[in-house]
Amino acid sequence: MKRFANAVLRVLVVPGELVGWLILPLIVSVLMTVLAAKMGWNAFLRWDTPLPVLGNALTVNSMADLQWYIFAIIAIFGGVYAFRDNQHVSVDVFSSALPRRVRLGLSVFGDLVFLLPFCAIIVWYGWSFTLTAYNAGEGSSYGGLMDRWLIKAIIPVGFALLGLAALVRALSTIHSILLPTSGTQTGDDR
Amino acid sequence: MIEYFWPMAMLVALMLGIFSGYPVGFVLSGIGIVFAVVAGVPMIFLSTGVSRIYSGILTNWLLIAIPLFVFMGLMLERSGVAERLLRSLAALFGRLPGGYAFAVAIIGVVMAASTGIIGASVVLMGMMALPAMTQARYDPKISTGLIAASGTLGILIPPSIMLIILGDQLRISVGDLFVGAIGPGLLLAGLYFLYLIAVAFFQPHRMPPAEHVQAESRAAVLIGLARDLLAPVLLIASVLGTIITGIATPTEAAAIGAAGAMLLALLSGKLNFGTLGAALRDTTKTTAMIIFVMIGATIFSVIFRRLGGDQMVIHAFDALGTGPYFVLFAIMALVFLLGFFLDWVEIALVVVPLVAPVVASLDFGMSQSQTLTWFAIALAVNMQTSFLTPPFGYALFYLRGVAKDISIGTIYRGIIPFVLLQILALILLIMFPQISLWMIG
Amino acid sequence: QSFDLQSVFGLNVPSIGPSPVNWADKVRLMTAGEIDIKVHGAGDFVPPFEVFGAVSTGAIPMGFDWIGYWAGTIPVANLIGSMPFGPTPEIALGWMFNGGGLEIIQKAYDPHGVKIIPCHLVVPEAGGWFNKEINTAEDLKGLNMRIAGLGGKALAKLGANTQLVPAGEIYVSLETGRIDAAEFSAPQLDKGFGFQKIVKNYYFPGWHQPSSWDSIIVNMDVWNGFSEDQQRIMVEACKANITENMADQLNAQVSAIEEIEAAGATVKRFPDEVLAAMRTAAAEVMQEEAANDPIFKEAYESLTAYIDRTARWAELQALPR
Numbered sequence: 001m002k003r004f005a006n007a008v009l010r011v012l013v014v015p016g017e018l019v020g021w022l023i024l025p026l027i028v029s030v031l032m033t034v035l036a037a038k039m040g041w042n043a044f045l046r047w048d049t050p051l052p053v054l055g056n057a058l059t060v061n062s063m064a065d066l067q068w069y070i071f072a073i074i075a076i077f078g079g080v081y082a083f084r085d086n087q088h089v090s091v092d093v094f095s096s097a098l099p100r101r102v103r104l105g106l107s108v109f110g111d112l113v114f115l116l117p118f119c120a121i122i123v124w125y126g127w128s129f130t131l132t133a134y135n136a137g138e139g140s141s142y143g144g145l146m147d148r149w150l151i152k153a154i155i156p157v158g159f160a161l162l163g164l165a166a167l168v169r170a171l172s173t174i175h176s177i178l179l180p181t182s183g184t185q186t187g188d189d190r
Numbered sequence: 191m192i193e194y195f196w197p198m199a200m201l202v203a204l205m206l207g208i209f210s211g212y213p214v215g216f217v218l219s220g221i222g223i224v225f226a227v228v229a230g231v232p233m234i235f236l237s238t239g240v241s242r243i244y245s246g247i248l249t250n251w252l253l254i255a256i257p258l259f260v261f262m263g264l265m266l267e268r269s270g271v272a273e274r275l276l277r278s279l280a281a282l283f284g285r286l287p288g289g290y291a292f293a294v295a296i297i298g299v300v301m302a303a304s305t306g307i308i309g310a311s312v313v314l315m316g317m318m319a320l321p322a323m324t325q326a327r328y329d330p331k332i333s334t335g336l337i338a339a340s341g342t343l344g345i346l347i348p349p350s351i352m353l354i355i356l357g358d359q360l361r362i363s364v365g366d367l368f369v370g371a372i373g374p375g376l377l378l379a380g381l382y383f384l385y386l387i388a389v390a391f392f393q394p395h396r397m398p399p400a401e402h403v404q405a406e407s408r409a410a411v412l413i414g415l416a417r418d419l420l421a422p423v424l425l426i427a428s429v430l431g432t433i434i435t436g437i438a439t440p441t442e443a444a445a446i447g448a449a450g451a452m453l454l455a456l457l458s459g460k461l462n463f464g465t466l467g468a469a470l471r472d473t474t475k476t477t478a479m480i481i482f483v484m485i486g487a488t489i490f491s492v493i494f495r496r497l498g499g500d501q502m503v504i505h506a507f508d509a510l511g512t513g514p515y516f517v518l519f520a521i522m523a524l525v526f527l528l529g530f531f532l533d534w535v536e537i538a539l540v541v542v543p544l545v546a547p548v549v550a551s552l553d554f555g556m557s558q559s560q561t562l563t564w565f566a567i568a569l570a571v572n573m574q575t576s577f578l579t580p581p582f583g584y585a586l587f588y589l590r591g592v593a594k595d596i597s598i599g600t601i602y603r604g605i606i607p608f609v610l611l612q613i614l615a616l617i618l619l620i621m622f623p624q625i626s627l628w629m630i631g
Numbered sequence: 632q633s634f635d636l637q638s639v640f641g642l643n644v645p646s647i648g649p650s651p652v653n654w655a656d657k658v659r660l661m662t663a664g665e666i667d668i669k670v671h672g673a674g675d676f677v678p679p680f681e682v683f684g685a686v687s688t689g690a691i692p693m694g695f696d697w698i699g700y701w702a703g704t705i706p707v708a709n710l711i712g713s714m715p716f717g718p719t720p721e722i723a724l725g726w727m728f729n730g731g732g733l734e735i736i737q738k739a740y741d742p743h744g745v746k747i748i749p750c751h752l753v754v755p756e757a758g759g760w761f762n763k764e765i766n767t768a769e770d771l772k773g774l775n776m777r778i779a780g781l782g783g784k785a786l787a788k789l790g791a792n793t794q795l796v797p798a799g800e801i802y803v804s805l806e807t808g809r810i811d812a813a814e815f816s817a818p819q820l821d822k823g824f825g826f827q828k829i830v831k832n833y834y835f836p837g838w839h840q841p842s843s844w845d846s847i848i849v850n851m852d853v854w855n856g857f858s859e860d861q862q863r864i865m866v867e868a869c870k871a872n873i874t875e876n877m878a879d880q881l882n883a884q885v886s887a888i889e890e891i892e893a894a895g896a897t898v899k900r901f902p903d904e905v906l907a908a909m910r911t912a913a914a915e916v917m918q919e920e921a922a923n924d925p926i927f928k929e930a931y932e933s934l935t936a937y938i939d940r941t942a943r944w945a946e947l948q949a950l951p952r
């Protein structure tokens with residue numbers, strides 16, 4: 001069970017491990033915007049046939065949109081990554097004094113009562129939120145990026161991964177509560 | 191009181207949930223959702239959660255500065271800049287009583303002005319300066335207290351992630367907050383220096399001069415110091431300088447700083463594919479851990495408001511009554527007490543939205559934006575203190591992590607004078623708002 | 632029955648802030664307390680840009696907005712929100728309720744399940760705050776300006792670098808020279824941001840927005856749940872609201888301009904040559920938009936025809952001053 005859970009978690013954090021590299025284009029893009037403001041440029045490139053996402057120009061506003069797109073991707077997928085590695089902000093001054101089984105029980109309670117329903121709701125409404133943007137062909141009205149549904153889709157996708165991670169960890173923790181000999185490593189051990 | 195049953199119950203559940211040790215962001219959102227269901231809020235209302243995550247957080251251009259400042263801090267940590275600076279400062283001051291202490295305090299300020307996060311500086315000084323101070327027979331209470339306190343200046347002195355989030359929460363200019371935090375940051379550093387001078391003078395045995403530092407020529411030492419100061423000074427100029435002169439917004443300055451820190455790491459020969467990848471992955475997780483508390487807080491607060499929570503808070507402060515300074519004192523005392531157990535992320539994202547409307551309506555004889563800016567900076571000093579106050583203080587934990595042979599009890603006792611200095615600075619800032627406002631137009 | 636309404640504005644903002652509160656009071660009065668609408672300020676439930684989506688799904692039953700906010704979803708909203716060189720308030724009023732305007736707009740809102748009631752008519756905005764003097768159209772080239780809507784697209788055509796700085800960051804961006812110019816609103820609102828302390832020139836006319844509409848939006852299921860009388864009352868309450876806000880705005884603008892001048896800013900007009908260039912660019916922008924969206928096209932043609940037709944009346948009635 002433990003091995004299975006770790007294998008699933010390893011797959012779920014793959015996007016989180018990779019998206020950090022987007023920080024490099026993020027830096028470049030912000031520096032280009034600063035330069036453009038200094039030089040008084042508006043568009044870096046223009047063309048005639050509209051392309052998906054980019055529309056028909058690469059402007060300062062496309063850059064600004066790109067920047068928060070990258071930020072959104074890092075924040076959401078990083079959430080799954082930080083969850084697997086137990087790096088989310090928590091206050092364990094009191095709980096660390098509790099017996100191990102109680103701590104594991106609290107962890108399962110959190111995964112199933114706090115995290116899983118929350119993820120389910122965000123996936124459900126995030127999906128219709130994305131569909132609405134898709135059907136309306138929503139895009140920037142300031143010459144920025146088009147096809148907003150793509151970035152909105154990050155929300156249901158990211159929270160689906162997070163919910164799955166919570167479920168898998170909860171099952172694995174329950175398993176190790178019921179069969180304490182099957183291994184000391186559990187999702188709750190820091 | 192019965193009309194406020196749900197919001198009261200939410201607050202109680204929140205306290206229990208946070209102390210259960212489960213991640214705070216998920217406790218916040220989970221309690222929001224559970225109470226929405228139990229209190230019979232229509233399911234469709236929960237779709238506001240998605241709107242708030244998307245429009246309030248993910249599209250918020252201001253917050254882009256967070257990964258950039260985090261990455262900048264991590265790169266700077268790996269560049270070896272602070273290590274070299276410590277070595278040359280130790281060569282200059284080491285042979286004076288309290289010499290190491292002054293070196294550590296100076297590095298605290300320099301690192302604070304070059305990065306937006308804390309941790310790096312505390313860990314670094316804990317690993318490098320602490321052994322040297324121990325060898326010189328410094329009182330461990332003073333060396334650990336100083337390292338922890340000066341290491342946390344980074345969250346107050348701009349650039350600072352905390353100020354970015356406060357600016358966003360209170361809808362005031364982050365540029366103003368950055369400028370306004372310089373005065374209080376320097377005031378605190380000044381108080382540390384005065385304290386060190388007093389100890390060096392009255393209790394010199396607690397920080398004796400180091401004998402093992404070999405004597406070099408004064409000129410050689412000064413040249414070395416100038417060389418090692420150059421990199422951080424250039425970085426400070428490129429980040430704070432571009433914000434103050436208007437070339438860049440805080441977000442843009444963060445990108446400039448991130449590029450600069452990468453360049454420093456490259457020049458020091460410390461940049462390769464492996465370290466870069468590790469720094470980028472750490473940045474991803476640190477960003478996410480802050481943003482997920484924001485996400486949790488935004489879910490919690492919309493349900494809290496739907497169930498009448500904001501009315502409850504306003505009523506509670508109305509009941510307190512008796513003048514703006516009393517209300518301000520009550521808020522500051524609350525934040526200080528919460529700071530024993532919580533850290534700034536939770537305070538800034540959970541408590542500040544609740545009290546912000548109350549503060550905005552108080553009359554201190556200033557404009558509303560001045561009042562909020564001043565309030566935000568006082569909060570920032572207060573929340574910086576939460577890093578230092580036992581039992582739960584990040585800076586103390588970081589230090590404990592690297593200083594294995596010093597007991598946590600010593601660290602807890604060592605921090606007391608510095609916490610008192612923080613309180614003194616906070617009182618001065620509240621009595622004299624000009625400390626933060628004089629540089630803002 | 633009780634309903635929540637969320638505005639895209641703070642309730643303390645002059646004029647547009649209390650507008651939905653006043654409307655809700657009228658509805659309560661006219662329905663003898665049957666319909667009780669609780670008005671919430673910006674961000675209480677959802678961020679301002681999400682109010683339309685939330686009303687559309689029914690998460691929030693009602694909203695109050697500046698129509699132009701929904702341009703990303705509904706192209707014609709850009710035209711109604713602010714049409715450069717568009718109608719004066721009185722012509723806008725005529726077109727909306729008697730010239731077929733409302734029917735065209737409702738067509739664009741129908742697929743989203745949202746009922747629109749135009750409810751607050753805004754007088755022309757200012758042309759904006761400029762740290763540089765604008766003497767020729769050349770001066771717009773490379774100008775970094777914060778400006779919303781179709782006017783922004785028109786200025787981009789003239790070589791300006793237009794962007795949407797969030798309201799809270801405009802002041803600092805102007806002060807530090809990060810942007811050279813910004814339009815925000817009418818003097819009554821601009822004054823509160825204190826731009827007059829840091830910017831030299833306050834330009835008129837508000838070519839990009841000679842009039843604009845704020846509206847009440849209602850989830851269609853909620854709307855269909857009201858009786859015909861109740862629906863009629865909500866529309867009439869909006870018309871009364873418009874009368875009120877038309878009466879209270881003009882005098883307040885002039886007082887605000889006086890205060891702005893006293894603080895040291897110079898009030899100026901764009902030269903006619905510059906306005907002519909803006910007009911040409913704006914017409915190009917609107918024709919491009921019309922080519923992309925049939926309802927935008929219908930509204931643009933209908934409104935332009937209405938403006939052209941009623942212009943004769945204004946000419947005949949023009950008096951020497």
Ligand code: NA
Pocket residue numbers: 301302303304305306307343344345346347348349350
């Ligand atoms: Na800092």
Ligand code: NA
Pocket residue numbers: 529530531532575576577578579580581582583584
């Ligand atoms: Na603490």
